[in-house]
Amino acid sequence: ETGVTQTPRHLVMGMTNKKSLKCEQHLGHNAMYWYKQSAKKPLELMFVYSLEERVENNSVPSRFSPECPNSSHLFLHLHTLQPEDSALYLCASSQELNRGVNTGELFFGEGSRLTVL
Amino acid sequence: SQKIEQNSEALNIQEGKTATLTCNYTNYSPAYLQWYRQDPGRGPVFLLLIRENEKEKRKERLKVTFDTTLKQSLFHITASQPADSATYLCACDNYGQNFVFGPGTRLSVLP
Numbered sequence: 001e002t003g004v005t006q007t008p009r010h011l012v013m014g015m016t017n018k019k020s021l022k023c024e025q026h027l028g029h030n031a032m033y034w035y036k037q038s039a040k041k042p043l044e045l046m047f048v049y050s051l052e053e054r055v056e057n058n059s060v061p062s063r064f065s066p067e068c069p070n071s072s073h074l075f076l077h078l079h080t081l082q083p084e085d086s087a088l089y090l091c092a093s094s095q096e097l098n099r100g101v102n103t104g105e106l107f108f109g110e111g112s113r114l115t116v117l
Numbered sequence: 118s119q120k121i122e123q124n125s126e127a128l129n130i131q132e133g134k135t136a137t138l139t140c141n142y143t144n145y146s147p148a149y150l151q152w153y154r155q156d157p158g159r160g161p162v163f164l165l166l167i168r169e170n171e172k173e174k175r176k177e178r179l180k181v182t183f184d185t186t187l188k189q190s191l192f193h194i195t196a197s198q199p200a201d202s203a204t205y206l207c208a209c210d211n212y213g214q215n216f217v218f219g220p221g222t223r224l225s226v227l228p
Contacts, residue, residue: 002160002162004160033215040220041220042121042206042217042218042219042220042221043161043206043208043218045215045216045217048215056215088158090160090161092160105151105163105166106151106153106161106163106208106216107163108160108161108162109160110158110159110160111158111159111160113158
């Protein structure tokens with residue numbers, strides 16, 4: 001295993017539901033990420049947290065709300081999603097040298113497969 | 118805008134041959150580049166990192182090259198096996214902050 005655990009692995013939700021994705025890393029890393037992977041498209045970076053502070057938000061719609069309570073846990077809160085938000089959501093962690101400067105590899109979780117009906 | 122292209126969406130090769138995958142980037146100059154392997158329904162797994170001042174990096178049957186003049190990285194798997202079948206992603210650093218991923222190449226090694 002990679003040391004990054006995501007739950008749930010599969011989630012089906014209606015457009016009016018509210019749900020959350022959870023990620024936990026056991027590697028002692030100081031940076032965590034949310035990526036979105038849709039069919040036929042490259043991985044898209046959504047959010048980056050370095051030392052529990054959000055350092056990047058790549059113009060993600062407000063219906064996605066991240067939370068990083070400590071360096072080991074990361075959440076993605078979902079509300080009023082659209083069918084086009086159906087995708088594989090991947091959490092990753094890494095060790096940063098300085099804030100915003102990352103030369104290390106990314107350790108990914110297995111992903112949460114989200115289907116929005 | 119920054120763009121990463123991988124030579125083909127899918128590549129089929131015969132077992133025992135060398136697989137060569139290409140990653141080309143435009144409109145920026147990454148200081149380093151990474152390759153990942155992704156199996157269906159699973160997260161990507163890191164394979165190799167190569168820096169701009171390194172021409173070549175090896176790990177067992179894997180070899181990566183980095184040509185900053187051509188703005189290209191080549192990823193080779195020698196003596197390929199059916200177990201090497203997967204999608205391979207390249208990722209370039211974004212001026213030292215995070216990574217931009219290519220679309221991936223799905224490799225199938227036929228027995």
